[in-house]
Amino acid sequence: MVLAELGGSISRALQKMSNATIIDEKVLGECLNEITRALMQSDVKFEMIRDMMANIKRIVNLEDLAAGHNKRRIIQQAVFNELCKMMDPGKPSFTPKKGKSCVVMFVGLQGSGKTTTCTKYAYYNQKKGFKPALVCADTFRAGAFDQLKQNATKAKIPFYGSYMESDPVKIAAEGVERFKKENNDLIIVDTSGRHMQEAALFEEMRQVSEATKPDLVIFVMDGSIGQMAFAQSQAFKQSVPVGAVIVTKMDGHAKGGGALSAVAATKSPVIFIGTGEHMDEFEVFDVKPFVSRLLGMGDWSGFMDKIQEVVPTDQQPELLQKLSEGSFTLRLMYEQFQNILKMGPIGQVFSMLPGFSAEVMPKGHEKESQAKLKRYMTMMDSMTNAELDSTNPKIFNDSRALRIARGSGRSIRDVMEMLEEYKRLSKIWSKMKGLKIPKKGEMSALSRNMNAQHMSALSRNMNAQHMSKFLPPQMLKLIGGMEGLQSLMKQMGSKDMMGGMFGGGGDK
Ligand SMILES: Nc1nc2c(ncn2[C@@H]2O[C@H](COP(=O)(O)OP(=O)(O)OP(=O)(O)O)[C@@H](O)[C@H]2O)c(=O)[nH]1
Numbered sequence: 210m211v212l213a214e215l216g217g218s219i220s221r222a223l224q225k226m227s228n229a230t231i232i233d234e235k236v237l238g239e240c241l242n243e244i245t246r247a248l249m250q251s252d253v254k255f256e257m258i259r260d261m262m263a264n265i266k267r268i269v270n271l272e273d274l275a276a277g278h279n280k281r282r283i284i285q286q287a288v289f290n291e292l293c294k295m296m297d298p299g300k301p302s303f304t305p306k307k308g309k310s311c312v313v314m315f316v317g318l319q320g321s322g323k324t325t326t327c328t329k330y331a332y333y334n335q336k337k338g339f340k341p342a343l344v345c346a347d348t349f350r351a352g353a354f355d356q357l358k359q360n361a362t363k364a365k366i367p368f369y370g371s372y373m374e375s376d377p378v379k380i381a382a383e384g385v386e387r388f389k390k391e392n393n394d395l396i397i398v399d400t401s402g403r404h405m406q407e408a409a410l411f412e413e414m415r416q417v418s419e420a421t422k423p424d425l426v427i428f429v430m431d432g433s434i435g436q437m438a439f440a441q442s443q444a445f446k447q448s449v450p451v452g453a454v455i456v457t458k459m460d461g462h463a464k465g466g467g468a469l470s471a472v473a474a475t476k477s478p479v480i481f482i483g484t485g486e487h488m489d490e491f492e493v494f495d496v497k498p499f500v501s502r503l504l505g506m507g508d509w510s511g512f513m514d515k516i517q518e519v520v521p522t523d524q525q526p527e528l529l530q531k532l533s534e535g536s537f538t539l540r541l542m543y544e545q546f547q548n549i550l551k552m553g554p555i556g557q558v559f560s561m562l563p564g565f566s567a568e569v570m571p572k573g574h575e576k577e578s579q580a581k582l583k584r585y586m587t588m589m590d591s592m593t594n595a596e597l598d599s600t601n602p603k604i605f606n607d608s609r610a611l612r613i614a615r616g617s618g619r620s621i622r623d624v625m626e627m628l629e630e631y632k633r634l635s636k637i638w639s640k641m642k643g644l645k646i647p648k649k650g651e652m653s654a655l656s657r658n659m660n661a662q663h664m665s666a667l668s669r670n671m672n673a674q675h676m677s678k679f680l681p682p683q684m685l686k687l688i689g690g691m692e693g694l695q696s697l698m699k700q701m702g703s704k705d706m707m708g709g710m711f712g713g714g715g716d717k
Pocket residue numbers: 317318319320321322323324325326347350353356401402403457458459460461482483484485486
């Protein structure tokens with residue numbers, strides 16, 4: 210089961226529970242059993258699932274929850290929090306600082322994707338303004354140096370290695386010294402891949418670590434190693450001070466559950482995931498937005514960042530205004546599809562939108578998904594202005610549907626499918642109704658003075674008082690007024706309040 214499917218299964222279990230008239234022990238038990246099954250199928254370690262379930266049951270004590278309490282929301286929130294807790298060791302990893310020389314050492318099993326990931330990491334940070342350099346201390350695999358050299362040259366990153374020298378400790382120490390002298394602020398050391406049984410190679414890795422004194426050791430693991438992940442990452446942690454994890458090959462059929470085990474075994478956070486063989490197929494990993502996206506709840510701050518990036522500045526206030534009025538029209542959907550098509554890695558963007566999970570837009574199916582959007586847009590091109598600006602899907606009677614189908618060369622069934630999609634999205638996005646937005650002029654001033662990072666920092670730094678001003682009154686009431694909001698923000702960390710609150714998988 211790939212992670213997107215895991216998210217889908219958990220969302221469905223929660224949805225099934227939400228559809229029940231009364232939530233009693235039986236309904237809750239069934240929901241938790243389904244979630245347990247889904248996690249087991251994703252290779253999550255049994256002990257972790259057991260603890261997660263015990264915690265949820267402790268938080269959601271149905272007997273203690275008075276009738277007025279919103280049990281659905283409390284259960285969904287508990288599942289969300291526990292999933293986050295599983296992936297969050299509670300302490301951030303070391304982050305390199307520009308202009309200050311730092312050494313990052315990569316370790317991992319043979320073939321896990323270490324060498325590829327070293328270059329991706331260097332390339333990513335180079336784009337952020339660092340001066341990275343690569344040192345190849347993998348003298349074990351013939352061809353490792355060539356591979357690193359080739360990748361480094363492509364990305365114009367300086368590198369160091371040797372065809373002659375067979376002592377990795379010596380190469381590592383020399384490389385680090387040289388790049389320190391050359392004022393490179395991010396010196397990345399690639400080491401040989403190991404098998405768990407090879408005690409001598411583990412010793413060698415320990416010596417490289419001693420010689421280079423890394424500020425951060427990153428454990429690279431293949432996302433598909435499943436149940437073995439716990440023991441393997443633990444073995445690495447026992448030899449070198451692993452401080453962060455990168456999970457690779459998350460684009461394939463990786464079950465991904467092993468990643469959670471690696472977090473538990475190394476007590477270190479996952480900081481990036483690899484999603485392909487190419488240099489830029491590399492994503493920052495952030496727990497709450499990830500879980501939010503996994504469950505199809507959207508990643509509001511990520512989405513806001515994307516809006517800042519791609520929606521033309523003068524269209525931003527209008528979009529937010531319309532959303533705040535709750536008038537999600539077909540025209541708005543059309544415009545959003547247009548923006549999405551412009552935004553690039555469509556799967557990524559889609560999963561940030563409330564209502565779309567990664568399951569809806571699976572990686573590898575981007576072409577089909579793009580074609581679908583274009584098909585919908587062609588049908589919308591055959592609509593009248595009144596139809597596009599209406600918020601009432603009931604106006605689409607048989608004769609209108611037939612006209613649109615004929616006009617666009619599609620079948621009535623296609624038109625119906627597109628209208629169903631509109632209804633589904635409209636329901637989700639209507640939760641934005643009442644969203645307080647900056648006044649006219651303020652938004653463009655805001656965009657002029659702020660970049661995407663500022664925007665997400667803004668939503669991160671909001672306190673409950675600020676947040677309450679942005680919430681529709683009925684939503685504030687639903688979560689128990691200011692007091693409820695404060696405790697919810699404490700539980701979630703304010704960063705993803707918006708994603709959680711406006712998300713599709715949220716309250717019912
Ligand atoms: N699909 C996919 N392939 C990846 C990813 N990361 C690495 N690979 C591929 O995995 C294979 C092994 O990657 P390497 O970087 O050579 O692995 P390594 O861990 O350095 O190998 P050793 O030096 O033998 O330990 C290569 O074919 C890479 O292209 C990823 O995120 N997705």
